Amino acid sequence: MRVDWRIPQPRPGLAGAVDRFFGPGRSRRENLTETAAHLLVLALLAAYVIRQAGGENWSVVEVVVTAVIAVDLVGGVLTNATNPAKRWYHRPGRRNPRLGFVAAHLAYPVVVALLPAAGADLAWLVANAALLVAAAVVIEFAAVEVKRLLAVALYLAAVLINLTWLPVAAAYAWFPLFFYLKLLVCFLVPEAPLVRANLTGSAREQR
Template sequence: MTLVDRLVAPGASRGEIATSFGAAVVGAALALVLTVRADLPALAVLVVALVGFDLFGGAVVNATASAKRWHHRPGRTRWHHLAFVAVHVQPFLLALVVPGFSWLMAATSYGAALVAAVLVVFTPPPLRRPVAFALTALALVAVTSLTTAPAALAWFAPLLLVKLLLAHLMPEEASR
């Protein structure tokens, strides 16, 4: 398996690869500019740029047909999907290195993503998409209303939820 297969998906088209890496690079650059303008420490700038690369690129990757085929292939269970969500510990990494990104923000964004993911994967398949959208909307309001991220990271929790709940957990639907 090549690096592109691991970062995007096996069998990804050139367009999917270009779009995914384009979003990742532009997102990392945007995160870099925002954190430099916020005068964050160098380590925080580096970590936020890497997290930006992962989340901006990952939201696009997880929405591609090739990634949907890969992540939802035969033999993949709800536990695989929950593990994918659970390993996204970036909120705690940010709390560790970014001044003003609180542990409460980390726990709230991580917990909201994980609880919503559990609810989505245990929802009957015909209702998963609307339930995922409902829970994403509710989690967005909860995270952004109950906690405060530094302005340079206001994008983080919404993008984490989109990447994990709307892009990753939703299988590809057949064309009509």
């Protein structure tokens, strides 16, 4: 294996749009692994939600919205943990777009607060919006050698704050775990993009 910061050119057409979202240069093994992991985690999460919801009658809107949120957060955690995504989203000049991407996710707490099944309120919404923005800014502008450490620490803090002082319905207790993991740990932390070396290649850093 070797570290390679060189970004492959996105493919033309629709495939290029996919590359610009997931990061160009994904291998078939990465695609298969992510797909399998996505299906596994979603199945386990669905089992958890159904078990915790008990006999509550959720509306069709609540079921659909919850499913969309779950698919996006699980997929976001997995995608942003891949080497192509790390290389793509942490290429030079991406600082402001990264914070914009995080800010766009403030829509999720808003939506969750509007779902009766989630049991969240205005205080929960305001607190989580403040936690996300503050943590994202701290991580983004921190020195590179402490970004991962800060991200993990702030992730744990955000989750524990939610569990202790910002409780929601049991069927939605998973939300802060996936929400902050996707954005703070998986998305904002730059990591070396490892690629398979050829038979004559040696481990070296290209940056």
